[in-house]
Amino acid sequence: MVEKDILVRIENGLHARPAAQFIKKIIPFQSKVVFALGSKKINAKSILNLMGVSILEGQTIRVIVEGEDEIKTLECIESFFRGQND
Amino acid sequence: MKNNNVSILLISHCYEIVSGLKNLLNQVQPDVNIAISGGIHDEIGTNAFDIKNALESVYTSNGVVILFDLGSALINAELAVEMFGGNKKIIFADAPLVEGAYAAVVESGLGNTVEEVANAAESAKQLQKISD
Numbered sequence: 001m002v003e004k005d006i007l008v009r010i011e012n013g014l015h016a017r018p019a020a021q022f023i024k025k026i027i028p029f030q031s032k033v034v035f036a037l038g039s040k041k042i043n044a045k046s047i048l049n050l051m052g053v054s055i056l057e058g059q060t061i062r063v064i065v066e067g068e069d070e071i072k073t074l075e076c077i078e079s080f081f082r083g084q085n086d
Numbered sequence: 087m088k089n090n091n092v093s094i095l096l097i098s099h100c101y102e103i104v105s106g107l108k109n110l111l112n113q114v115q116p117d118v119n120i121a122i123s124g125g126i127h128d129e130i131g132t133n134a135f136d137i138k139n140a141l142e143s144v145y146t147s148n149g150v151v152i153l154f155d156l157g158s159a160l161i162n163a164e165l166a167v168e169m170f171g172g173n174k175k176i177i178f179a180d181a182p183l184v185e186g187a188y189a190a191v192v193e194s195g196l197g198n199t200v201e202e203v204a205n206a207a208e209s210a211k212q213l214q215k216i217s218d
Binding site for chain 1: 110113114115185188189191192193195196206209210212213214215
């Protein structure tokens with residue numbers, strides 16, 4: 001399992017369009033991905049869970065990844081939240 | 087047709103509602119075919135023939151998930167599906183229109199089945215929009 005606090009640098013935060021892009025990027029990875037926001041933990045591979053939380057630009061979220069490809073998954077998530085989505 | 091994803095049909099009593107929603111969904115996921123049917127000749131309402139035409143325009147063997155706004159739209163939508171013919175992969179999602187359609191378009195874009203897309207839309211009913 002790997003854990004990291006990641007700063008969200010996506011302009012305007014994880015709103016409808018980037019949330020959908022995020023899901024598309026991480027679904028191919030096998031690892032389980034959890035976002036911890038305060039006391040709340042969500043399955044970050046579920047679009048409905050992502051819709052249920054507000055992830056803002058400038059916010060730091062704890063990302064917990066567990067699985068065979070956890071390092072690559074975390075790298076992908078970090079790159080996404082740096083705003084490098086293309 | 088854009089691809090092999092499940093298509094989505096949005097039905098409302100008001101054309102502008104589904105037209106605007108389609109714009110939103112196209113921005114979220116451009117790879118999913120979306121058809122709309124809303125209003126009758128610039129008035130509020132739904133029309134079975136218009137719904138059938140919209141359904142035909144996006145139907146593929148991967149299926150279509152239908153979302154609608156208010157209950158009476160379902161009556162015309164069911165009639166439209168009946169006119170379109172049997173043994174088709176068409177599922178009505180009992181879901182809030184905006185949140186359900188958003189969840190559906192994301193799931194469809196992932197290449198999921200018509201049942202999975204409909205389930206995602208229906209799960210949006212449980213969504214808590216304001217955190218405790």
